[in-house]
Amino acid sequence: MAENLKDCSVPCKVSWEKLEALCRLEGLHCEELGVSRAKVNEYEVEFLCDYKKTKDDEFYLVKWRGFAASENTWEPKRNLKCPKLIKLFHVDLEKELRRHRRRSIPKKLDKEVSSLLVQKAQLRQSLQRWMEHLNTTRNHPGRIFVVNEVDLEGPPKNFxxxxxxxxxxxxxxxxxxxxxxxxxxxxxxxxxxxxxxxxxxxxxxxxxxxxxxxxxxxxxxxxxxxxxxxxxxxxxxxxxxxxxxxxxxxxxxxxxxxxxxxxxxxxxxxxxxxxxxxxxxxxxxxxxxxxxxxxxxxxxxxxxxxxxxxxxxxxxxxxxxxxxxxxxxxxxx
The missing domain is CATH 2.170.270.10 (SET domain)
Structure with missing residues (x-):
């Protein structure tokens, strides 16, 4: 009976991010989740959630990779070494501001805007993981890329x-x-x-x-x-x-x-x-x-x-x- 179950699998009800956060919290190591012994205490920016600016500086609300959203922190721009993520954040922000017919970036973002930016960042991560899965599964030379710049629809669930x-x-x-x-x-x-x-x-x-x-x-x-x-x-x-x-x-x-x-x-x-x-x-x-x-x-x-x-x-x-x-x-x- 056991040999018949060798290839069986069931979907996990916990998200990839929560599994990574749990590993870090419990001090466990999982290479597939990116939590190694050397990286268990490293702080890496996963994505940017919000933005505000004062007279002296600009600040971003940071979602740290492997940590729950409750651990997010506001960080000054000068402390962040993630130019690509900052650029992606502002591309998404400018699109959303144009949708609301606003030209300049406000000193503080509305909750609706910041919520959408978080959803967009999470979607980008989801599509990235799916793209990696497709390219690991394929047996042909041609690579597969995935892009959604239109809405918040992620990978198909039943495919x-x-x-x-x-x-x-x-x-x-x-x-x-x-x-x-x-x-x-x-x-x-x-x-x-x-x-x-x-x-x-x-x-x-x-x-x-x-x-x-x-x-x-x-x-x-x-x-x-x-x-x-x-x-x-x-x-x-x-x-x-x-x-x-x-x-x-x-x-x-x-x-x-x-x-x-x-x-x-x-x-x-x-x-x-x-x-x-x-x-x-x-x-x-x-x-x-x-x-x-x-x-x-x-x-x-x-x-x-x-x-x-x-x-x-x-x-x-x-x-x-x-x-x-x-x-x-x-x-x-």
């Missing part, structure tokens, strides 16, 4: 990042039984290589860009083929190669994905990864998603039995690609 398809109940996928004998699949394909064996020409050119028209299936080389991992007919299986950013859209369309570098036309970007389910299960889930006003179902119609990929709760970065028609029109313009 698990996966790199490969998860096969749902009632589905058995057969492994590829045959492969090509090519040494150079692009220049000297034998019997048409893998695409030719299915009466389709090679999908990629020598720069690994798709050259067949939309709607045609792509047949890549597989584990049974003689060619190696550098074969030009292995593109999708190499994973995401570009740095991508999950960002909150400014026009109410939820999360979106944008590239952080130039991508040539017809170049593979990402695969739509999720849970493979039966048509019957897709219809059942689809009815639920329709009532919620969103869906992540994508039909796989190049197999004998039509299956569907559901990326609602398990998927890769493609889960966040915004499918709004107006969103894509904006990108094209």
């Amino acid at each position: 698990t990042y996966i790199n490969n398809y998860k096969v749902g109940p009632g589905i058995v996928l057969d492994e590829m039984a045959v492969g090509c004998e090519c040494v150079d699949c692009l220049e000297e394909p034998i019997s048409g290589c893998c695409p030719g064996a299915s009466s389709h020409r090679m999908a990629y050119n020598d720069r690994r860009q798709v050259k067949i028209r939309p709607g045609q299936p792509i047949y890549e080389c597989n584990a049974q083929c003689r060619c190696g991992p550098d074969c030009p007919n292995r593109v999708v299986q190499q994973g995401i190669q570009f740095d991508l950013c999950i960002f909150k859209t400014e026009n109410g369309r939820g999360w979106g994905v944008r590239t952080l570098q130039h991508i040539r036309k017809n170049t593979f970007v990402m695969e739509y990864v999720g849970e493979i389910i039966t048509t019957e299960e897709a219809e059942r889930r689809g009815a639920v998603y329709d009532r919620q006003g969103s869906t992540y179902l994508f039909d796989l119609d190049y197999v004998e039995d039509v299956y569907t990929v559901d990326a609602a709760y398990q998927g890769n970065i493609s889960h966040f690609v915004n499918h709004s028609e107006s969103y894509f029109q904006d990108l094209m313009h």
Whole structure:
């Protein structure tokens, strides 16, 4: 029975910050929380909560890393060695003042303003931890960045990042039984290589860009083929190669994905990864998603039995690609 529980886990009801504060309070050391024996008594600025100025100086209310909010202290600016945090604080402050149509920074902030600044700092931390988790989980070269400069929505609570398809109940996928004998699949394909064996020409050119028209299936080389991992007919299986950013859209369309570098036309970007389910299960889930006003179902119609990929709760970065028609029109313009 115990071996069946080896991979089980339950969410902790205490926040990351409270766990760190408890460790420091009890004198415990936890490297994952950043509380080591050497750092247990160190004082590090976690974020800035409030601001005020007098005739002689400027002061910031400091939230200390690893300490409860009740331990916050007012510190003069000259004592703080955190220029990046100070800059972030003032960027958030200026945005909030503009929202209230105020041009100058007051001597003392309203409680509403300081509360929002704290929430913004906590959101930034939450997104940073999620970004680190995504990059630890991914198995592809392309890095993932996360940004929300629009509202206070944090990481999705019911989403698990996966790199490969998860096969749902009632589905058995057969492994590829045959492969090509090519040494150079692009220049000297034998019997048409893998695409030719299915009466389709090679999908990629020598720069690994798709050259067949939309709607045609792509047949890549597989584990049974003689060619190696550098074969030009292995593109999708190499994973995401570009740095991508999950960002909150400014026009109410939820999360979106944008590239952080130039991508040539017809170049593979990402695969739509999720849970493979039966048509019957897709219809059942689809009815639920329709009532919620969103869906992540994508039909796989190049197999004998039509299956569907559901990326609602398990998927890769493609889960966040915004499918709004107006969103894509904006990108094209």
